[in-house]
Amino acid sequence: MLLLLPGPVQTRPETRAAMGVDIGPWDDEFRAVVAALRERLRVLAGGREGEHVALPLQGSGHFVVEAALRSFVPPGGKVLVPVNGTYGRRIERLGREAGRAVVTLPCPDTAPVPPEAVAAALAADPAIGHVAVVQSETGSGVVNDVAAIGAVARGAGRRMILDSVSAFGALPFDIGAHPECDALVFTSGKCLEGMPGLACAVARIDRLGEPGQAGSWCLDLADVYRYALAAGWGRFRFTPPAQVVSALSVAVDLHEAEGGSAVRLARYANNARIFHAGVRELGLTPYLPAEQQGPVIVNVRAPDDPAWDLQRFATLLKTRGVMICNFYTTETPGFRVGCIGAVAEEAMRYALAAMRSVLDEMGLRRREAA
Known part of the structure; x- marks a missing residue:
């Protein structure tokens, strides 16, 4: 499962292995x-x-x-x-x-x-x-x-x-x-x-x-x-x-x-740039403009379509091997995708492809926010 959460995050096998020792x-x-x-x-x-x-x-x-x-x-x-x-x-x-x-x-x-x-x-x-x-x-x-x-x-x-x-x-x-x-x-x-x-x-x-x-x-x-x-x-x-x-x-x-905080920040920032641009290509509306977008999570406003259902969206993504938050944390509804963890741009592109498939399956025609 690909965890795209703001925490807990996707971890490396070496890190997970340390959990298996009494x-x-x-x-x-x-x-x-x-x-x-x-x-x-x-x-x-x-x-x-x-x-x-x-x-x-x-x-x-x-x-x-x-x-x-x-x-x-x-x-x-x-x-x-x-x-x-x-x-x-x-x-x-x-x-x-x-x-x-x-x-x-x-x-x-x-x-x-x-x-x-x-x-x-x-x-x-x-x-x-x-x-x-x-x-x-x-x-x-x-x-x-x-x-x-x-x-x-x-x-x-x-x-x-x-x-x-x-x-x-x-x-x-x-x-x-x-x-x-x-x-x-x-x-x-x-x-x-x-x-x-x-x-x-x-x-x-x-x-x-x-x-x-x-x-x-x-x-x-x-x-x-x-x-x-x-x-x-x-x-x-x-x-x-x-x-x-x-x-x-x-x-x-x-x-x-990996090279410390600066190198890790560069990887996360690249993830966020790819995802922010990708959701716009899907017809969705990011919560923040690109100039204010941080590297940790990308928040996306809920589509203005009666077929939108966050829990169903998250569940269908999970069947495709991608886990995101199934709740929103802003006054207006939406969903959050974490750009941190042991992931790089190929993971973000895979998630975007999975989201396109899910949006099509849900039959969402109006994907922009209200």
């Missing part, structure tokens, strides 16, 4: 793998030795986003959340449910968040201490200029939390060049092309206070750090997804062998 999570050999992987992830993020640390956490991206909000924004503290898609809205909810005072900056989901709008919001409310922003908004496919937003936060004397969940390993961001960034958070199952189940924050050590501020033992990144200092860098506080960690170590090997 592992004792407290074994010395595995602890060495964990310790080495933490350092490799820190370096990949641009983290500086002695200034930054990689803090792994069991769970999905939402777990580590919430952990960062709880660990770096004090209870009742104000955080500005620019929202130009579904995952910005999810940060908004995570912050509120964690008892933080969320200030929402609503933006259209068809363009990046304007850094000047962030600057204006910070100037209007001196009590805001943090900006929490999504790098790659996989609700619509747009990419935010988080380096520019970080510079705005730094200039205003504020801090930043970066949701790089669907960007890390491909899109650039050097945390070492952004002292305003308390934490960059990501997961194993997106652009690193590992298996889902492990999240991580690369964080500034000097911004990690004493454990307890988070209000959650499981989601306390300061506690993750203090435990590692006491027990060793290869230890998790609680039972880790050991096979997922092992597979991620292999996936990082493959990431390095």
